[in-house]
Each structure stands twice: as C-alpha cells, then as structure tokens.
Amino acid sequence: MTDSAPLILLIEDEEDLREAVATLLEMEGYRVAQCVHGADALNWLKSHPRPGLVLLDLMMPVMDGQAFLARLSRERMLEGVPIIVLSGSPFHPPGAVAYLRKPVAVGSLMEVVRHFLPSSGEGSEGPHTS
16 A cells, blocks of 8 residues: 555544454555544644545544534534544434444445545556546
C-alpha cells in the first residue's frame, strides 16, 4: 500500500469490528487510521493528514458520534469530507452523508465507501488526464 492510497478515518469502540473493517478496507486498497472514540479522533486529526472519508460509530464512550459531529460542525473541521455513520442506533444524525445500520453487510459497506472515495488503482493504472 502506498502513501497515495486514500485515507479513511475509522472511529469505532468495538475492537473486533474495528479491526475487521480496517482489514477489509486495507485489502481493498485504502489506508485506515483507527480511533476508539470521538475525543481520540479529534486528537488524531490535530497531527495527521486530512482523511478522504470518515466511518463513524454513534454509541461510544468518552465522546460519542453525535458529540463528535457537533464538534466538527462548530469548529468547521473536515468540511467536504464525507462522514458515513455505522451504528446500531436508528438515528441518522445531521452531518453524515450516509447511514449504515449494524450489522452491516460487507457489500453494502464497500459500495458506500467506493461511492464517496474510490480506491487508488481500482481498475486503473494511475491518474489519467484528459
């Protein structure tokens, strides 16, 4: 995997699920940064490159997904970055471009991720100009 691969920020407190989703995304050609709650993600964002997409759980300790979204909105952080909510909660919060209810099917997850952030090299040999 190269540094040019699209970066996804995955915020999920359930370690097994976080690891499984990260592995799947990495196998599909993405780089994945993992955080365990919203406060962890805010700290990560201060010292790392802007992700191309965020996958966000809603129900987490310390800072839940709704509080994280509210903070992003207040501080105008990550404007233009698609945020996809992965949650067992039926609530679709403002600020998210898509909502996937857990347990989410692999095909559904990858379809939404690819829609908002195509992986580098997916069916191509690099950037082309017209």
